[in-house]
Amino acid sequence: MLAFVNFYLIPGLVLGAIYALSAIGLSLIYGVMRFAHFAHGDLMALGAYVALAASTGLGISVWASIPFAAAATIPAALVADALFYARLRRSLPAVLLISSFGVALMLRALIYLFFGPTPLTFPRPIVPPLVFEGVRIQARHIWIILGAALCAFILHLLLSRTRAGRAMRAMSDDPDLARISGVATAAVIRLTWVIAAVLVAVAGVFLGLDTQLQPVMGFNVLLASFAAAILGGIGRPWGAAFGGVILGLAEECSTYPLRDGAPLLEPTYKSAVAFVVLIATLLLRPQGLFRGMI
Amino acid sequence: MTARADPPALSVSGVTKRFGGFVALDCVSLEVSEGSITGLIGPNGAGKSTLFAIIAGFLPPDGGTIRLRGEDVTGEPPWRLHARGLARTFQIPRLFSRMTVLENLMVAAPNQSGERLPAPWLARRQIRREEEALRARALGVLERLNLARHAEAPASALSGGQKKLVELGRALMSGASVILLDEPAAGVNRTLLREIAEIIAALNREEGITFLVIEHDLDLVADLCTRVWCLAEGRVIAAGSIGEVRNDPQVAEAYLGMTFDVH
Numbered sequence: 001m002l003a004f005v006n007f008y009l010i011p012g013l014v015l016g017a018i019y020a021l022s023a024i025g026l027s028l029i030y031g032v033m034r035f036a037h038f039a040h041g042d043l044m045a046l047g048a049y050v051a052l053a054a055s056t057g058l059g060i061s062v063w064a065s066i067p068f069a070a071a072a073t074i075p076a077a078l079v080a081d082a083l084f085y086a087r088l089r090r091s092l093p094a095v096l097l098i099s100s101f102g103v104a105l106m107l108r109a110l111i112y113l114f115f116g117p118t119p120l121t122f123p124r125p126i127v128p129p130l131v132f133e134g135v136r137i138q139a140r141h142i143w144i145i146l147g148a149a150l151c152a153f154i155l156h157l158l159l160s161r162t163r164a165g166r167a168m169r170a171m172s173d174d175p176d177l178a179r180i181s182g183v184a185t186a187a188v189i190r191l192t193w194v195i196a197a198v199l200v201a202v203a204g205v206f207l208g209l210d211t212q213l214q215p216v217m218g219f220n221v222l223l224a225s226f227a228a229a230i231l232g233g234i235g236r237p238w239g240a241a242f243g244g245v246i247l248g249l250a251e252e253c254s255t256y257p258l259r260d261g262a263p264l265l266e267p268t269y270k271s272a273v274a275f276v277v278l279i280a281t282l283l284l285r286p287q288g289l290f291r292g293m294i
Numbered sequence: 295m296t297a298r299a300d301p302p303a304l305s306v307s308g309v310t311k312r313f314g315g316f317v318a319l320d321c322v323s324l325e326v327s328e329g330s331i332t333g334l335i336g337p338n339g340a341g342k343s344t345l346f347a348i349i350a351g352f353l354p355p356d357g358g359t360i361r362l363r364g365e366d367v368t369g370e371p372p373w374r375l376h377a378r379g380l381a382r383t384f385q386i387p388r389l390f391s392r393m394t395v396l397e398n399l400m401v402a403a404p405n406q407s408g409e410r411l412p413a414p415w416l417a418r419r420q421i422r423r424e425e426e427a428l429r430a431r432a433l434g435v436l437e438r439l440n441l442a443r444h445a446e447a448p449a450s451a452l453s454g455g456q457k458k459l460v461e462l463g464r465a466l467m468s469g470a471s472v473i474l475l476d477e478p479a480a481g482v483n484r485t486l487l488r489e490i491a492e493i494i495a496a497l498n499r500e501e502g503i504t505f506l507v508i509e510h511d512l513d514l515v516a517d518l519c520t521r522v523w524c525l526a527e528g529r530v531i532a533a534g535s536i537g538e539v540r541n542d543p544q545v546a547e548a549y550l551g552m553t554f555d556v557h
């Protein structure tokens with residue numbers, strides 16, 4: 001039982017927290033702009049690498065470098081929107097999706113250019129895990145889980161208690177009605193990018209802390225993030241957060257040795273879990289667990 | 295020099311609209327005087343809703359002009375007309391279905407800061423104060439519409455008639471001074487119908503809001519409207535008081551098969 005908590009539950013929650021942060025942004029972007037943002041993973045990687053540069057360059061802690069990560073992802077998202085997505089706003093969602101794929105490649109090329117293909121790690125001291133009654137957890141994992149929860153809580157306050165948040169929800173509910181009722185749609189779109197970029201920067205730093213930094217790190221978790229967003233009902237940030245946690249847990253638990261010692265699923269196939277969840281959701285409940293928009 | 299009268303709140307002149315070869319509106323002209331409740335009647339398919347869509351900027355006309363208080367606003371997009379104080383309701387009510395009734399109203403309030411949204415991480419005190427003021431105003435409007443007890447209900451849970459009232463509430467929140475109502479009483483039970491009529495009359499009397507109302511229930515039109523325009527097959531066929539319009543032989547013909555009990 002303890003082994004399950006230590007080796008499956010806690011890593012699952014950590015991965016789930018990262019998926020959740022990324023999936024919330026995808027869901028918000030889909031809700032407000034109605035397209036699948038394929039550059040989200042590479043935006044995440046950009047955030048992680050800029051945090052790495054800031055923490056090594058300035059000698060600050062990784063946590064303190066998160067604002068630097070966001071300071072890179074926010075303008076990157078806004079510029080991509082202004083240069084590419086804004087012009088295509090009236091075209092088919094597939095066209096926007098493909099243009100975001102192009103942006104993804106550009107971002108990744110930038111990362112290769114400045115940081116090279118070799119995996120890097122955040123400077124972090126090797127510390128023994130904290131132990132509570134046999135439950136062993138790395139301090140950084142506690143911070144990742146709490147940090148993601150805090151982000152979700154702040155987002156909740158923003159969406160439910162502020163005029164800007166209401167405008168965002170109105171726009172994802174009925175964009176035409178929002179526009180004709182005088183909602184400042186251009187401002188809502190900008191705000192959506194800012195929020196999604198902050199969340200994905202945090203997710204990138206967390207992912208880098210949990211594993212290592214590679215140019216494809218974000219792209220590797222993109223499928224799982226989409227699966228989480230769709231599982232939770234695309235366009236519903238809470239569903240996406242929930243879907244992220246479920247998916248993180250499912251992925252980690254998929255290798256649990258249930259059949260006398262042999263893992264349920266070989267670890268190399270772990271990333272297929274997201275695929276299976278995605279396909280099963282689309283087949284069985286395409287609207288997602290919480291009735292999304294498709 | 296002749297003394298110039300104030301321009302009508304709304305004037306439509308020579309508006310034409312074609313859908314392919316079908317002429318939905320054929321050189322329609324009408325006026326809605328300031329502070330009035332004006333009726334727009336006519337059989338199904340006459341073009342009434344199409345005319346609303348054109349007035350409110352949802353559809354471009356193929357010809358003609360729309361003037362709001364004398365100013366030519368033809369072809370302006372809906373949000374600009376909305377900002378000028380012209381609001382409409384839809385024949386099939388359209389609300390933000392995933393938001394509460396109260397939030398539906400709060401979203402409709404004009405944005406003081408224009409195109410910019412207040413930065414949520416700045417000036418928290420001020421944001422909270424504005425939020426509270428906005429909430430109080432929305433609750434006041436709901437009170438007025440007898441919907442206060444549904445404030446926290448999701449908009450999708452309301453009955454058809456209540457949804458129409460929420461649409462009216464959204465128009466009020468936006469500060470509209472000219473409101474187009476598309477069949478406010480259709481499919482509404484008798485009690486709610488009376489209530490809706492009283493609310494419209496009170497808003498007109500107390501706030502001076504001008505209404506143009508599409509309605510099939512001619513008794514309601516008779517109660518509310520001082521002046522009535524009748525549209526049939528895309529043309530204005532009669533105008534005047536409800537008594538005059540009801541007695542017009544052309545109107546009777548347009549409504550062939552429908553009987554009027556003239557008071």
Ligand SMILES: Nc1ncnc2c1ncn2[C@@H]1O[C@H](COP(=O)(O)OP(=O)(O)OP(=O)(O)O)[C@@H](O)[C@H]1O
Nearest residue numbers: 313316318336337338339340341342343344345385
């Ligand atoms: N977008 C459109 N494309 C083609 N025809 C249309 C369109 N909108 C309306 N029409 C046609 O124009 C005519 C007028 O429609 P409109 O909805 O304005 O009628 P109405 O007077 O509001 O009728 P009702 O009382 O039934 O609501 C109808 O014959 C309708 O089929």
Ligand SMILES: [Mg+2]
Nearest residue numbers: 342343344385
């Ligand atoms: Mg109609």
